[in-house]
Amino acid sequence: MMFGDWLDIGPVTQIEAGTARTLPVQGGEEIAVFHTMRGEFFALVNACPHRKGPLSQGIVHGDVVTCPLHNWTISLRSGNALGSDEGCVPSIPLKVDAGRIYLKRSAVVAPRAGPAGTGARAA
Amino acid sequence: MNAPMSIKGRSSPARGRERLVVIGNGMAGCRAVEEILARAPDRYDITIFGAEPRVNYNRIMLSPVLAGEKRFEEIVINPQEWYDDNAITLVWGDRVDYIDREHKSVVARSGRVEPYDRLLIATGSDPFIIPVPGHDLDGVVTFRDLDDVDRMLAAAETGGDAVVIGGGLLGLEAAHGLSLRGMKVTVVHLMPTLMERQLDEAAGWLLRKELEGRGQTILTGANTKHIHGVDGRVVGIELEDGTRVKADIVVMAAGIRPATGLAKAAGLDVERGILVDDHMVTSDPAILAVGECVQHRGLCYGLVAPLWDMCRSLADFATDAPTGYSGSVTSTKLKVSGIDLFSAGDFSGGEGCEDIVLRDASRGIYKRIVLKDDRIVGTVLYGDTADGNWYFDLMRRQEDLSDIREGLIFGQAFASGGALADPSAAVAALSDDAEICGCNGVSKGTVVKCIEGGAHSLDAVRAGCKASASCGSCTGLVESLLSVTLGGDVESGPKAMCKCTSFTHGDVRRQIVEKGLREIPQVMQELHWSTPDGCASCRPALNYYLLCAWPGEYVDDQKSRFVNERMHANIQKDGTYSVVPRMWGGITNPRELRAIADVVEKYDAPMVKVTGGQRLDIFGIRKEDLPAVWADLNAAGMVSGHAYGKSLRTVKTCVGSEWCRFGTQDSTGLGVQIERMTWGSWMPHKFKIAVSGCPRNCAEATIKDFGVVCVDSGYELHVGGNGGIKVRATDLLCKVESEREALDHCAAFIQLYREEAYYLERTAPWIERVGLDHVKERLFSDPDTVAQLAARFRFSQTFMQDDPWARRAAGERSDLHSHIATVRPVAAEMEKA
Structure with missing residues (x-):
């Protein structure tokens, strides 16, 4: 178990590029961790701002995910709905180091509407 | 390695000079010294420690040395004379072990103590060795210095197989060199795209194709699990997925790490690199640091350009004329000849x-x-x-x-x-004989004449003079010519597939077949996609078109599938799924019903409902439980009902002649046969079939995509019906006399629809678009066509009729059904799920 500001959630290889996987938080909102085709990683709360659709199940293209329920497109970088739709899903700061993915511990403990998180590029 | 030795420069140092000690005889260390000498040649008495037993050379040119394009002598930056002429003491082959900040001196491995007034750390970076079992075997090398190159060249002398771990800049240059030296090279890259830090998916794909064309094997998304050896010598590697690759040499090129050990041991502030300010001063004012070992404003650099900038600022500071370094914007070129x-x-x-x-x-x-x-x-x-x-x-x-x-x-x-x-102005300014379309050799004058002759849309121009009809790269120019020539009277053509391309679905389908395009990135490149990796509209469409065009050959891209087709179940508004097992022709039995009932109870499904397609839908299943649910249903002999797919859904039947007093034919039997033939096929959109045993049509066959209505004398075949938002009754396609003919016509019609309709176009709008006459003409103008289409359909089905549930139940793609882990929020602790 690793302590400090960052929570180690495992190796980058556990998420295929172009897909996402989920991380339930007991008593909190489930987190979706995305791996884009270009090798970047992002984490958002796994609920579309529209009708709470599971974003982890959407198609990932560029740095955007299309929600599986009603095709809203959400920026993985900021959590903002794109196009004519309005809304924002909280994003969780994430970094990649030595082939492992880390989430900002404080943001995992209290998933909340905070400032936009940052993308991290795999080493 | 040579014995430690030092070479004293010709002139002895004058008293009163400050003593500058440099740790690192590489590009950064020497460049910094050069810059200082250029500003104040007599200010410092300089000693340089180098771990390698040779003079200063251009490390980034090691690739051409490996490739045989340059000799070592050609990449030396500063020969021995330079050290001599500038009275620099070069201590080579003697590593600095310790920095004694209290006494301002460095201690080398040989015991040599060198006092300093100013110390410069330029230790560069170390190759990152992936700590997999076998990484210390003989024959596992890095690609960092000339000794590494020598080791690779020695291995290449006998030919054989080389594995390069890491598809970044360094790894690809190593692979290129080894390949030119006659080795059979496999590049193993963790990420899906080569050089993903520098390239996007599209460029990475082009690079990959080029390298594969040169005989290299490129494995992406490949994680090395084990390096195997015999008698302490490497023989091959094994990937996480079990793939084994033979290797006589393994080159680790998985990245570099700033070499900060000395600085850290000396108590300097170190994060990823040695922390420096804008003047390259570390947390100790007497110690400077430069190059790949430093971290400046949060950034570590692994390229050569920033190093020059850093050295200038360092020298300005060290000669009392500080300017300050504010970071670098970097660019990369791959040094592989011909690319x-x-x-x-x-x-x-x-x-x-x-x-x-x-x-x-x-x-x-x-x-x-x-x-x-x-x-x-x-x-x-x-x-x-x-x-x-x-x-x-x-x-x-x-x-x-x-x-x-x-x-x-x-x-x-x-x-x-x-x-x-302004592109319009640019086009207007072109002369009449300027070539617009390179593929078909069409000049501007010809295009304008064609437009003036009545071609008022892009498609009309393409049809009229062939401009932009081939590769499409001049589409923008033709559109500009249209607007310049016609003003606002341009007719918009058929709608483009999506915002990523100007081609229509029809264009894309046609070109995939004509050009033999076989992968999504290839289609995007050849057809000039305007986005790097498409969007949620075009990816599923391309995946389908390729699947349809190259049965058995194209590998389905799960990332380009909508959630339902990826999860083989229907997502519901709360994120759970519904599961519909197949019931052939709507017939079931106690065993199946019991299995369904058991599943409903075992997984606490809140609802089970009879569907319009004569089967049972189990609601509220969590994605984690899907494989277990499927295993239970499989055990009772049931397979996926594909209620989630752009594919054959159900074949609805009435009881027919076996029970019904009006029945004319065995409609249930035929329905089951049709469903056995068609299940599992991917289509442009969902596809529903029904078979009614008499014209009373209890199975509602005339609002299905393909409907059979049995009559005394045979079978009426109906197509293009739809009971959805816009109800459309079927058109009568033809009448046949035997079950065999009914089956063949069904297969042929489906295949025509599969090959000609656009993605997400149901049969009803497809037939409205192309006309029933077109469908009849395609099917019946040649007596062999029905048989040919049916044969193509049956061939494609040999690859499709494989129950996806059974594979998932057996553990395939378990990552899609499991969480990464679970977090307990109180302490933000994590458990492996």
Whole structure:
């Protein structure tokens, strides 16, 4: 178990590029961790701002995910709905180091509407 | 390695000079010394420690040495005379073990103590060795210095197999060199895209194809699990998925780490690199650091350009004329002969970023510029890098490009042409004999004449004079000509497939077959996609078109599937799934019903419902439980009902002649046969079939995509019905006399629909678009066509009729059904799920 500001959630290889996987938080909102085709990683709360659709199940293209329920497109970088739709899903700061993915511990403990998180590029 | 030794320069140091000790005889250390000497030749008494037993050379030119394009002598930067002439003491082959900050001296391994007034750490970086079992075997090498190159060359002498771990800049250069030296090279890369830090998916794909064409094997998304050896010597590697690759040599090129050990042990502030300020001063004012070992304003650099900037600032400071380094914008070129590749800045896009993409398939060119607020923030060029430096310069100067952005992608020559910056003006200014379409050799005059002759749309021009009808790269020019010639009277043609392309679905389907395009990135490149990896509209469509065009050959891309087809169940509004097992022809039995009842109870399904397609739908199943549910249903002999797919859904039947007093034929029997033949096939959209035993039509066959209505004399075949938003009754296609004919016609019609309809186009709108006469003509004008289409359908089905549930139940793609882990929020602890 690793302590400090960052929570180690495992190796980058556990998420295929172009897909996402989920991380339930007991008593909190489930987190979706995305791996884009270009090798970047992002984490958002796994609920579309529209009708709470599971974003982890959407198609990932560029740095955007299309929600599986009603095709809203959400920026993985900021959590903002794109196009004519309005809304924002909280994003969780994430970094990649030595082939492992880390989430900002404080943001995992209290998933909340905070400032936009940052993308991290795999080493 | 040679014995430690030092060479004293000719002139002895004068008293009163400050003593400068440099740890590191590499590019950064020596460049810093050069810069200092250029400013104040007599200020310092200089000693350089180098771990390698040789003079200072250009490390980035090791690739050409490996490739046999250069000799070591040609890449030496500073020969022995330089050290002599400048009275520099070079201590080579003696590693500095310890920095004694209290006494301001360094202690080398040999015991030599060298006092300093100023110390410069330029230890560079170390190759990152992936700590897999076997990493210490003989024959596992890194690619960092000349000794590594010698080791690789020795291995290459006997030929054999080489594995390069890491598909970044360094790894690919190593692979190229070894390949030229006659080895059979496999590159193993963790990420899906080669050089993913420098390239986007599209450029990475082009690079991959080029390297594969040169005989290298490229494995992406490949994680090395084990390096195998015999008698302490490497024989091969094993990947996480079990793949084994033979290897006589393994090159670790998985990245570099700043070499900070000395600094850390000396108590200097170190994060990823040694922390320095804008003057390259560490947390100890007497100690400077420069190069790949430092971290400046949060960044560590692994390229050579920033190093020159750092050394200038360092020398300014060390000679009392401080200027300050404010970071570098970097660019990359791959040093592989014959491959032009340029990358600079941040091309990952983001909020407020716009992409300008130009693809020229015939010349293998891909260019992408990323703009933010009309300023370049990143560039990727493949195939034509002539304008790389110009873009890089615009990016560094953060020039506002709003005036020339329209023509920017065409390069400096085009964009700087003053009035030509507006594409319409540029086109208007072209002479009549200027070539517009290179593929078909069509001049501007010909296109204009064609437009004036009545071709008022892009399609009409394509049909009229062939301009833009082949590769499509001149589509923009033709459109400009249309608007210049006609003003506002341009007719918009058929709708483009999506915002990523100007081609229609029809164009794309046709070209996939004509050009033999076999992968999604290849289609995007050849057809000039304007986005790097498509969107949620085009990816599933391309996946289907390829699946349809190349049965058994094309590997389905799960990332391009909508959630339902990826999860083989129907997502519901709360994120759970519903599960519909197949019931052939709507017939079931106690065993199946019991299994369904058991599943409903075992997984606490809140609802089970009879569907319109004569089967049972189990609601509220969590994605984690799906494989177990499927295993239970499989055990009772049931397979996926594909209620979630753009595919054959159900074949609805009435009881027919077996029970019904009006029945004319065995409609249930025929329905089951049809379902056995058609289940599992992927189609442009969902596809429903029904078989009614008499014209009373209890199975509602006349609102299905394919409906059979049995009559005394045979079978009426109906097509193109729909009971959805817009109800459409079927058209009668034909009447046949036997079950066999009914089956063949069904297969032929489905295959025609599969090959000709657009993705997400049901049979009803398809038939409205092309006309029933077209369908009849395609099926019946030649007596062999029905048999040929049916044969193609049956061939494709040999690859499709494989129950996806059974594979998932057996553990395939368990990652899609499991969480990464679970977090307990109180202490933010994590458990492996």
